Amino acid sequence: MRASRLLTILMTLQSRELVSAAELARTCQVSVRSIYRDIDSLSALGIPVYSEQGVNGGYRLLDGYRTQLNGFSKQEVETLLMLGLTGPAKELGLAPAMSEARLKLMAAIPAELRSHAERFQSCFLLDSPGWFTEGETVNHLPELFTAAWQKNQIEFDYQSWRGNSHRVVNPLGMVLKAGAWYLVAQPQDRTLDQARTYRVGRIRELKILNQNFELQVPFDLPAYWQESTRQMEAELYPNTAIIKLTAKGLRMLPGLSPPYVRQQTHIAETDDTGWTTVTLPSGNTEQALFEMLRFGPEVQVIQPEALRQAMSNVIGMMRGYYGEDESPSSK
Template sequence: MRASRLLSILTTLQARGRVTAPELAEACEVSVRTIYRDVDALSAAGIPVYAERGAGGGFRLLDGYRVRLNGLSLPETDALFLAGLPGPAAALGLDGAMSAAQDKLVAALPAALRESATRMQARFHLDAPGWFGEAEEPQHLRAIADALLADRLIEIRYQSWRAEKRRRVAPLGLVLKGGNWYLAGRVGDDVRTYRVARILDCAVQSESFARSADFDLGAYWRNATERLEAEMHPREATVRLSPLGIRLLEALTQPYVKARLRIADDADANGWRTATIPIGTTDWHAAAELLRLGPEAEVLAPQALRARMTELTQTMAERYRASAHSN
């Protein structure tokens, strides 16, 4: 166990440069005191680990020191070959580079791990887009990626829901979600999200920008998506659900709604239970979501949503009746 931890500390220092003891302790799930003992053990073994004191201090390896990739475990090797998504790599123009890197990694692996790596490639394929949808191939994705890596500003013409806009953006990160690419970019003092497929024009500027050292793309995306979901579901509805309706709701709702769904424990004689469900900003949006459950759900409140459901179902029933009589 300790040998694995020492290797983890070593590879972390090589990958990230300067790392503090609390950061290493959190990554290895041990105490800070244990990290200090492990670093002493590495130094005693001849590994050039240096401690730098002060506000910006931490541990680091002597410049130029490298660890060979002969400490990979079997699961770690498998995970590396599952991490490469060919579609997104191709969209960024990196498909050739990814293939070459995987070939080099296979060649560098010990024989015992090489067979496992090729077996993973043959048996697993990762398809990022959701069902019944296609991955977007935005026209300006590669230009944005190039500007992102070079820390250069971009001028974009963007089609939002309401109007066409022009923005001068400092690109901070690209996110692929459900087959769609999104750009996190700083405009003035704010960080905003743009769907790359809606960028009509993009001009990379010669002017560079200073990227904030404390910007965390993963944390930003998690907060932004949760904030968007909350804005899209600001209200709640009370609904009666049949046993089938409960299963349909759990299968069809998105994770944000499912996490906040509250279903009563008590059921009536037919197994129907009452649930509280987050719903959209308008009754039309909420009704469209609940109509997917068909006759397995009944809206109890709010009254305006119940009235909209009544209106829509009556209109549908009349249309189908009229169509049946005409045939």
């Protein structure tokens, strides 16, 4: 265990300019006193670790010091290979670098793990678009990635359902979700906590400006994405619907409900007639109507009244389509 901890400390110091003893203790899940002893051990082994005193002090390695550590475990090799997702890397313009990185990784790992790594690559494939859909063909991905990495301000025309608009933003990061790429950025006239999400496929006329930006505080892309996704789902389903489902309808419910709706759904007991009352989030009447129609005859809408009336109207129209006298071909 201690050898593994020493390796973790060394790799952390090698990847960071300055690290406090408290940070190392949290990373290694030990006491600060244990970190002090570990630093002494590293120094005794000839590792050039230096301490800086003061409130913002900590430990650092001698500038330029690097060590070759090839002690990969099988799980570590598998994890690194999974990071090399060739599809997204190619779209971002990183395919040559990814190929070189794979070659270097294969050369660095012990010989006994090399065949295992090659077999692992043949057993894992990422196909990110959902079934019966295609990944978007988008422009500007390499340029956007470079701008976000180098903190270059950008401007572009954006085409949304509201219309076309011109945007000047600070690009903060890129997200690949279900085969679609998104840009997370801070609009020029907003603060960092008012960052926005833009679908890359809707970006037109991109221009990278000769203007760098600096963030006053770090931006947590995963945390932002998780929270913005939660907010978007809540905005899509602001209302509540009460329905009744047959046993078949109950079996269909999980597959027809997105995760947010599933988490907020309440299922009551089944009554004597075989119908089960279900309370669940719903969108506007038009959206909820479409979702209810997917259940076919396995659903009854109880509330709201507007949705119940919309279901009645649509079912009446559909019945007319298949009547002998009112079919579309007879009109």
